[in-house]
Ligand SMILES: Nc1ncnc2c1ncn2[C@@H]1O[C@H](COP(=O)(O)OP(=O)(O)O)[C@@H](O)[C@H]1O
């Protein structure tokens with residue numbers, strides 16, 4: 001059984017002022033195994049952040065089922081959600097001041113999630129030291145985030161996200177503000193922590209090079225999963241051929257295929273010996289009307 005199981009997940013944002021309904025997630029189906037490090041890649045506005053917010057218990061789904069371990073997020077009360085956030089998930093956002101408090105040292109920052117759980121000071125300090133050493137910041141523990149470089153700040157944020165020993169780590173474009181060398185470094189810490197702590201990690205990115213360094217890559221387009229692949233053999237995003245077929249029979253073809261094909265509204269589906277063939281009916285040449293004379 002997968003660790004995370006998502007079925008028919010919908011999220012529709014509705015603003016009270018304008019009454020406009022924005023569908024952000026439109027029937028997501030996803031399975032994630034325990035200890036897996038997966039990336040979610042997709043264009044801007046495709047619903048990546050919304051999916052993370054739902055998984056982080058920071059927003060409620062409009063419909064669908066989400067099971068993580070043995071809990072059902074879609075059935076949570078407000079109080080369940082707050083307990084879940086405090087105990088079970090760690091988050092790392094693109095913008096550093098969402099991860100860390102600027103006025104205090106990174107050691108104190110890493111202690112905060114443990115304080116909220118009532119962990120005694122001695123234990124907090126010990127664990128904070130260990131985590132900061134795992135992200136190679138042991139010599140900087142008394143520095144404030146403003147005294148660190150961009151990459152170091154995100155590493156401190158990573159230590160903070162793991163402080164309360166969550167079982168799920170969610171990261172939204174954590175390398176978005178970093179140059180490619182520093183981004184690569186942060187990812188190596190991610191991989192190391194994923195392996196040594198056995199934590200399940202989901203990272204959102206729009207950078208294919210970043211996504212390639214995870215175990216599995218999930219593509220999302222217009223609020224739906226459009227493809228997935230093991231990343232080890234991928235060279236370019238176009239190598240992601242495996243597309244997702246959901247339990248209703250919906251299939252989403254990769255965008256590049258849609259762009260190269262002359263896509264019509266209807267396709268023909270034929271069962272062949274070698275598989276299923278999707279084809280398009282040739283457009284009939286238009287009859288030219290003979291003008292009456
Ligand atoms: N709070 C909100 N209210 C209304 N619409 C929103 C809100 N947050 C996101 N959206 C819309 O939902 C869609 C998905 O957004 P988002 O999850 O942020 O995508 P991504 O992270 O892939 O860029 C977009 O059309 C966006 O404009």
Ligand SMILES: [Mg+2]
Nearest residue numbers: 048049050172
């Ligand atoms: Mg986003």
